[in-house]
Amino acid sequence: MRELRTEILVIGAGPAGIAAAVSAERAGARALLVDMQSEPGGQVWRGQWDKPTNRQSRRWIAALRQSPVECRYGLRLVDFAAPGLAVFDGPDGSLRVRCERLVVATGARERLLPFPGWTLPGVFGAGGLQVLVKNGWPVAGKRVVVAGSGPLLLAAASSLRAAGAQVLLVAEQAAAADLARFAARLASHPAKLVQAAALRLRLAGVPYRSSAWVERADGDEQLRSVRLRIGRYSERLDCDALAVGFGLVPNIEIAQLLGCTLADGAVVVDEQQHSSVAGIYFAGEACGIGGVDQALIQGEIAGRAAAGSARLSFGLRRARARSERFARALDRHFTLRDELRHLAAADTVLCRCENVGYGAAQVCRSQRDARLQTRLGMGHCQGRVCGAACAFLFGWDAATPRPPLAPVPLSCFTASPTEENPQESP
């Protein structure tokens, strides 16, 4: 087992983590950046390390390349063996990192909700299919339905089309009136991108329907068709893939593990992005869904604060206030409708890992009760998928995760560490 030492450990190399690590180094601290993917960028800048496609990613990726930040990829955090001692697992075995302060920038995941047929091969998250395609998933010529909720649907549909998919329909569950109100707030930068994506789709002739959602997916070994509810009508569409996601949920497992205060499913931080636990900062969507602009600003603030440079410039404060307005608009206008709570049948799988049905879970009192009674949330994904679904379906609080945060070989905890100097490694 290898062991590294650093002053500031940054977990997650998406926009928030990159900004945090670069800013910490600029403020005079030593930072180590770790991510479970094989390269930096997170989900939003996936595949952009070698070819950035916009000004923002070009600027920050160049900054990271030029920065002395030590980077390690392909490593997933599984536990803290002690305060300030993180344990990661990866293809080359485990790695321990001793740090003085910690910045967590683990972003968000998609909210996936159960409906009959949602476990069929060919049914993906909306952002899920988008990132799979960025990593070479062949989608050219395939008929794809994009469904769920939020601006991510437009971005996903846009990039699927660009990769050669035939996007049959974008089904947004929110009502037209809410979408109009969201569009009316399009003054800030991220919202403009949403607007541009919508425009491109319209020009390309892709239908975008509001008050529309997938009721079921059908197929034998593979998805063949979906049944949609569009307003008062029901419609069947033959398709090869369904990309369906109902907004994003903050990844808070690390905050739960460390005992940080949470509110509304997100990590509570102060003006310096500092959590309720000393020396532990959070940046980006773990603190609430707000898009890439907000992630970058929070990352910059967290990195500087962790490096001991606490003063916030006027520009940073103003940028943060602007990004927060966008986050609030997102929340208000893409509220999930009640009908989505009633799509699953009693025998529809809710916990995909342990094959626990919706009916079996429904009679439980809490996530913990469901764990004890049915093994819901106790499989490989440790409740990352069904936990967020249960929060929406039944109003359950997320159960506290137990280490390890992911399945790992026993050697991850038993082998004795060998010290490795971060400055000397390649």
Added chain:
Amino acid sequence: MPAEVRIRVDGVVVSVPAGCSVAAALCHAGRGATRQALDGAPRAACCGMGVCFECRVRIDGIERLGCLTRVAEGMEIGCDA
């Protein structure tokens, strides 16, 4: 013509585009499913970002996620994880 690498999927040699993820490679190789659920139903990549664990496969003998791993020449992939 993009560069290709040769991998083995459940013992069968296939050529797939270099640089793609293992999840994508399995799709190129015509494998719809990465694993079987407890009831035997086929499952495949879903979240694309290392959250759902549906694309877990055995890569050179070790269980890993297909969506987070890049293909490499000579990789041995088993869909029995």
